[in-house]
Amino acid sequence: MFFMNAEFITMLDYLERERGIKREILLEAVSSALLSASKKSVGASRDLRIDINPKTGEIRALANLLVVDNVQNPQDEIALTKARRIKPEAKVGDTVEMEVTPKNFGRIAAQTAKQAMMQRIRQVEKEMIYEEFKDRAGEIVSGTVRRFDRSDVILDLGKFEAIMPQREHVVVEDYNVGDRLRAYVVAVENGIRGPEIIVSRSHPNFVRRLFEMEVSEIADGTVEIRGIAREAGYRTKIAVWSGNEKVDPVGACVGMRGSRVKNIVRELNNEKVDIIRWSSDRKDFILEALKPAKVKNLTFDPEKKSVQISVDEDQLSLAIGKKGQNARLTSRLTGWEINIDKDTSATTAVEQKVAQAAQTLSAALPISEEQAVTLVKSGFTNLEGLRDADVQDLIDILGVEEAKASEIHEAVQKQGDEEKIGSAQSA
Numbered sequence: 001m002f003f004m005n006a007e008f009i010t011m012l013d014y015l016e017r018e019r020g021i022k023r024e025i026l027l028e029a030v031s032s033a034l035l036s037a038s039k040k041s042v043g044a045s046r047d048l049r050i051d052i053n054p055k056t057g058e059i060r061a062l063a064n065l066l067v068v069d070n071v072q073n074p075q076d077e078i079a080l081t082k083a084r085r086i087k088p089e090a091k092v093g094d095t096v097e098m099e100v101t102p103k104n105f106g107r108i109a110a111q112t113a114k115q116a117m118m119q120r121i122r123q124v125e126k127e128m129i130y131e132e133f134k135d136r137a138g139e140i141v142s143g144t145v146r147r148f149d150r151s152d153v154i155l156d157l158g159k160f161e162a163i164m165p166q167r168e169h170v171v172v173e174d175y176n177v178g179d180r181l182r183a184y185v186v187a188v189e190n191g192i193r194g195p196e197i198i199v200s201r202s203h204p205n206f207v208r209r210l211f212e213m214e215v216s217e218i219a220d221g222t223v224e225i226r227g228i229a230r231e232a233g234y235r236t237k238i239a240v241w242s243g244n245e246k247v248d249p250v251g252a253c254v255g256m257r258g259s260r261v262k263n264i265v266r267e268l269n270n271e272k273v274d275i276i277r278w279s280s281d282r283k284d285f286i287l288e289a290l291k292p293a294k295v296k297n298l299t300f301d302p303e304k305k306s307v308q309i310s311v312d313e314d315q316l317s318l319a320i321g322k323k324g325q326n327a328r329l330t331s332r333l334t335g336w337e338i339n340i341d342k343d344t345s346a347t348t349a350v351e352q353k354v355a356q357a358a359q360t361l362s363a364a365l366p367i368s369e370e371q372a373v374t375l376v377k378s379g380f381t382n383l384e385g386l387r388d389a390d391v392q393d394l395i396d397i398l399g400v401e402e403a404k405a406s407e408i409h410e411a412v413q414k415q416g417d418e419e420k421i422g423s424a425q426s427a
Contacts (some may be wrong), residue, residue: 012054021124027052033115034059048100061101067094129160130195133188140209141199145179155181155199168200172233173269182267184209202232207273210264211238217252224249226278229332233271235321237289237329241278250275274329282307282336289330290338293319306337313342357381365411371398386412 015021031050047064065078067090078098083090090096143155143162151166153175164183175181183199184206200206208228217223218240227239240249253275254261265273279285286307287295297310311319319340320327331338358372364383365372378397380386389397389412394405 009055020128023054025124027054029119034061047095059101060099062097063100064095064097067092067096125159126195129197130188130190133160133185133195133197134190137185137187138205138209139185140182140206140213141185141197142180142182143199145175145177145181147177148175155183157197160197162197162199164199164201168198168202170202170233170269170271173201202230204228204230204236207236207238207264207268210267211253214260214263215253215255217242217247217249222247223252227333229329231325231329233269235272235274235325235329236268237274237276237333239276239278239285239289239333250277276333282334286330286334286336286338289333290319290326293326295319300336304337305335306339309338309340311340311342316340316342361386364415365408367398367408371400374398383412383415 012023012026015026016023031052034050034052035048049062051060051062052058063075065083066076067080067083068077069080069092071077071079078096080090080092083094083096086098087094087096141155141157141162143157145153146156146161147154149163153164153169155162155164162183162185168183168186169175181201183201184203186198186200186203189196189198205228207230208225211225212218215223218225222244223240223242225238226241228236230236238253240253242249242252252260261273261275265271274289274291276285276288276291279288282300283298286298286309290309293311293315295309295311295315299308301307309319318326321329327338327340354373354376357376358369360382361367361375361380362369362372367375374397375386380389380397389409391402391405391409394400394408395402398405398408400408
């Protein structure tokens, strides 16, 4: 018979009270470990078992020995005379339970019990992690950066730890030990090394959950999030819709004086957030998604599910966005391939008018078509306008000699005189 010290009982009490680990679970683990240790000390006794008194810490190794007349195997057998001291009615062929605790079992038992308890504690805590978090995938949790495991960030969530792998980092964010972070629970995996809580700050659903927490209309279903496209750290586009005509879904997400979206942007470290009104009309939806850029024309190709978009030259960089972000996020949000180029229709019309005016001038005056284009681009689009120009003006604009400028000037005046004569005769 062996008594564990008071420290063992105190530890059992503490773990049951503070860590929520039942005493029976720990005693079972210790019994199992001591059974293995006993088999080494006692030998392979018949039906060997360990009995631990949960209140006193008394430990006994017990075995069911076979009652025989002549003992040949002391580990499995007991003489009839000895058996009747324990069990008076015993007879040959019966089994008698007898204590077989080794004399030197105290030191082995203490060391084995401690190791078994620590191992079982770790196992139970892992099981508790999984049970507590297995249904919490998709939630937002708060934690403190405890340490780094290579490029992974380990977050302290209180009783448990979470892992934020490098792929779930926001590239523009720096993490330091002691930082308080909020993150999205991507998954709870029960792997070979035990359960792991995988969290993320770059996942699009991190933004979704932030809006659900901040905007009461989303939480109660009045406003729905119909789509999210995100490039973490830089820009997010979120499409919202409401079946209630009296509710402005975009306004609800923005909040009074932008208070709601400001809180979300602050959590995202000033990541740009575009809130877009979702529409079942693909054209309206794409136009909304590309804002603030103004679109001139859209041409859809339903087979390729692509759309060709034309914008004025001054809107081109706005529509494409920094490093193509606006176009790329619009494509992800709407599900259509977006191709953007500048609208050349206005430029083409102007060029045609310039060419037509230059052709008229070159036909009427002793100048080349190139010189005529120069005059038109300088504001002299017809003969009537050229009458107000003097010889020096023509020298400056065309870069010709004075004699050539005088020739052109005389031709202009002559054309004007002919037009006057023609008008008088018609009258």
